Amino acid sequence: MHFCEVQKRLKKRGVLLSNSVIDRIKKTDWQLIILLLPGLIWLVMFAYIPMAGLKMAFYNYNAFAGFDGSVFVGLKNFQQLFQGQDFLRAFKNTLQIGVLQLIICFPFSIFLAILVTEMRSKFLPKITQTVTFLPYFVSTVVACGIVISFLSPSTGIINLLLNKLGHESIYFMVDPKYFKGIYVTMMLWKTAGFNAVVYIAALMGIDPSLYEAADVEGATRMQKIRKITLPCIAPTISVMLILELGRIMKVGYESILLLYQPSTYSTADVIGTYTYRLGIVQNNFGLSTAAGLFESVIALIMVIAANRISKKLSESSIW
Amino acid sequence: MIYTIITRLLGIIIVFLFFFPLWYIVIASFSRPYYVINGDVILWFKEFTLGAYQQAFQAKGIWRGYGNSVFITVFGTVTNMIFTTTLAFALSRKELPFRKFFNFFTVFTMLFTAGMIPLYRTLMNYNLIDTYWGNIIAFGINTFNVIILRSFFEQIPNDYFEAARIDGAGTFRTFFKIVLPLSKASLATVTLFYAVSRWNGYFWSSIILKSESKQPLQVLLKKLLVEQTDLMDLAQPVTSASLYAPTTIAYAIIVISILPMILIFPYIQKYFKTGVNLGGVKG
Numbered sequence: 227m228h229f230c231e232v233q234k235r236l237k238k239r240g241v242l243l244s245n246s247v248i249d250r251i252k253k254t255d256w257q258l259i260i261l262l263l264p265g266l267i268w269l270v271m272f273a274y275i276p277m278a279g280l281k282m283a284f285y286n287y288n289a290f291a292g293f294d295g296s297v298f299v300g301l302k303n304f305q306q307l308f309q310g311q312d313f314l315r316a317f318k319n320t321l322q323i324g325v326l327q328l329i330i331c332f333p334f335s336i337f338l339a340i341l342v343t344e345m346r347s348k349f350l351p352k353i354t355q356t357v358t359f360l361p362y363f364v365s366t367v368v369a370c371g372i373v374i375s376f377l378s379p380s381t382g383i384i385n386l387l388l389n390k391l392g393h394e395s396i397y398f399m400v401d402p403k404y405f406k407g408i409y410v411t412m413m414l415w416k417t418a419g420f421n422a423v424v425y426i427a428a429l430m431g432i433d434p435s436l437y438e439a440a441d442v443e444g445a446t447r448m449q450k451i452r453k454i455t456l457p458c459i460a461p462t463i464s465v466m467l468i469l470e471l472g473r474i475m476k477v478g479y480e481s482i483l484l485l486y487q488p489s490t491y492s493t494a495d496v497i498g499t500y501t502y503r504l505g506i507v508q509n510n511f512g513l514s515t516a517a518g519l520f521e522s523v524i525a526l527i528m529v530i531a532a533n534r535i536s537k538k539l540s541e542s543s544i545w
Numbered sequence: 546m547i548y549t550i551i552t553r554l555l556g557i558i559i560v561f562l563f564f565f566p567l568w569y570i571v572i573a574s575f576s577r578p579y580y581v582i583n584g585d586v587i588l589w590f591k592e593f594t595l596g597a598y599q600q601a602f603q604a605k606g607i608w609r610g611y612g613n614s615v616f617i618t619v620f621g622t623v624t625n626m627i628f629t630t631t632l633a634f635a636l637s638r639k640e641l642p643f644r645k646f647f648n649f650f651t652v653f654t655m656l657f658t659a660g661m662i663p664l665y666r667t668l669m670n671y672n673l674i675d676t677y678w679g680n681i682i683a684f685g686i687n688t689f690n691v692i693i694l695r696s697f698f699e700q701i702p703n704d705y706f707e708a709a710r711i712d713g714a715g716t717f718r719t720f721f722k723i724v725l726p727l728s729k730a731s732l733a734t735v736t737l738f739y740a741v742s743r744w745n746g747y748f749w750s751s752i753i754l755k756s757e758s759k760q761p762l763q764v765l766l767k768k769l770l771v772e773q774t775d776l777m778d779l780a781q782p783v784t785s786a787s788l789y790a791p792t793t794i795a796y797a798i799i800v801i802s803i804l805p806m807i808l809i810f811p812y813i814q815k816y817f818k819t820g821v822n823l824g825g826v827k828g
Contacts, residue, residue: 255638255640255641257715257716257717258635258638258640258641258716259635259641259642260717261631261632261716261717261720262631262635262641262647264627264628264631264632265628265629265631265632265633265651265686265691266632266647266650268628268632268682268685268686269632269650269651271671272682272683272686273654273658273659273686274654275667276659276660276663276664276666276667277659277663278663279662279663279664279667280659282662282663282666289666289669338559341552341556341559342556344548344552345549345552345553345556346549350557351556353560354556354559354560356814357559357560357563357564358559358563359817360563360564360567360807360810361563361566361567363741363745363806363810363813364803364806365745365747365763365802365806366745366747366748366763367745367747367763367764367766367767367771368763368766368770368799370770370771371766371770371771372799374770374771375570375770375792375795375796375799376566376569378792380582381581381582381790381791381792383569383573383584383587386582386583386584387584387587389584390584415563415566418563419563423817447548472655472656480747480748483748484771498661501660501661501662502661505661505662505665506661506662506665506752511662511666514661514662515660515662515663518660518661518662518663519660521660522657522658522659522660523657525656525657526656526657529656530656
């Protein structure tokens with residue numbers, strides 16, 4: 227209030243700016259803008275400025291010489307990627323593992339959520355939810371450590387059980403044909419319960435009178451699930467699916483990095499791990515950035531497509 | 546009736562399958578290696594021994610790793626919450642100039658990222674490699690969490706803001722004294738998301754924090770459990786009398802490193818349920 231008084235006097239003396247500009251400046255909530263700034267600056271510094279580095283994909287980039295000391299090569303890096311075996315193999319594996327994960331883990335979470343709500347008991351649903359939820363909090367490193375220990379040919383519990391049944395030990399971690407199954411099983415263990423929580427929350431929101439009406443009509447439990455439960459959580463499923471598709475290209479390279487071996491590259495190497503080897507290990511920034519750029523663009527296209535389709539089919543979407 | 550039996554049976558099977566890995570690790574870590582390796586330890590201990598744990602606690606760098614992890618988790622989560630909460634709140638207010646643009650600006654980062662190598666190069670340019678601060682600030686915002694909080698803030702009834710405005714409170718005061726206290730459940734959820742992510746993260750920690758002295762627990766675990774270097778140093782050859790072996794030591798290490806998560810797990814469960822509902826995934 228005091229500030230306004232001073233302003234009025236200064237305006238009367240023709241010292242300050244005209245009223246309309248002042249009004250607009252005063253109307254702006256400066257405190258709100260200050261709250262916006264930290265996050266905004268962060269986004270610029272750590273999300274957008276790095277995007278300028280995508281230029282490296284078009285250079286034969288030399289990390290020591292920077293852009294000035296590097297040769298512009300246009301699309302040559304991409305040419306090299308698509309003509310070589312390794313990148314195409316990584317791309318194929320990314321899609322295969324991603325799709326496998328999608329068709330196994332995604333429906334299972336929904337199944338788990340419905341199972342928990344259909345159990346009609348006080349005790350079991352809580353235990354089921356807790357036990358399936360817990361593995362999510364086991365770190366990537368520890369989960370992979372568990373997998374490696376369990377599958378060890380000499381001391382791992384899986385092989386010990388196989389031996390007891392008269393079977394010889396299987397060298398799971400070095401044989402390419404097991405990798406995808408191992409990875410997807412681990413991801414199922416880790417994420418099923420966590421994703422189920424989202425669906426359980428949605429299931430809790432379904433109006434009970436819908437079920438009562440169905441009871442009056444003599445519907446069976448399966449019919450109720452198909453005609454009431456699933457349609458009611460369809461929007462939730464759509465959004466989760468879109469998010470999942472957006473992540474498909476990223477296919478947990480952090481875990482794969484810990485689990486794979488050169489002998490399993492043929493089925494285990496994905497774009498993320500390939501990019502890591504090229505870039506961080508071999509310091510081939512240009513080629514590695516090209517691979518990463520390809521991955522990011524495909525992921526973007528997939529999310530946009532999924533969002534459009536979801537809008538058309540169920541009127542729910544992320545934006 | 547039979548339907549209920551089947552669902553309960555499936556539930557029991559799932560509980561068993563999901564829990565068994567963790568259970569096995571616990572019992573194997575407390576058993577004599579001879580029996581573990583012979584396959585005699587399946588559902589219960591055999592010859593209880595603390596040998597594996599004694600050795601596990603002597604693992605080189607384990608206390609340093611723990612300390613680093615605690616440091617990174619605490620300061621990292623605080624930093625994350627400061628950036629995320631303020632941004633989410635600003636984006637949720639209709640009075641924000643260019644609101645649509647800023648929202649798109651934020652969401653876009655969730656859809657398209659610069660990628661591993663460009664980010665690494667940027668961090669090199671900022672001179673953040675091999676610094677704790679680099680690890681903390683470089684992952685200051687997870688856009689998904691911003692959206693969760695923004696959704697929640699948007700749902701706060703306007704009456705609160707009207708009342709605050711009438712009382713003469715500025716935006717800062719409204720934010721700190723009204724909005725934040727109202728949002729405890731969502732804030733707790735997002736805080737837990739960040740804390741878990743910080744504690745469990747290994748990939749970027751291993752790339753950014755090059756000095757061994759700065760590496761958090763997970764990076765050390767990677768060496769012990771995955772690459773299994775240093776693990777042999779802790780062990781002795783397995784005889785029927787030995788109290789520990791690489792396998793059981795590995796299991797003991799796993800138990801020790803999961804312990805913090807297990808301890809806060811009940812709290813996580815409590816808040817996640819409310820948080821997911823409120824923030825939540827909506828149609």
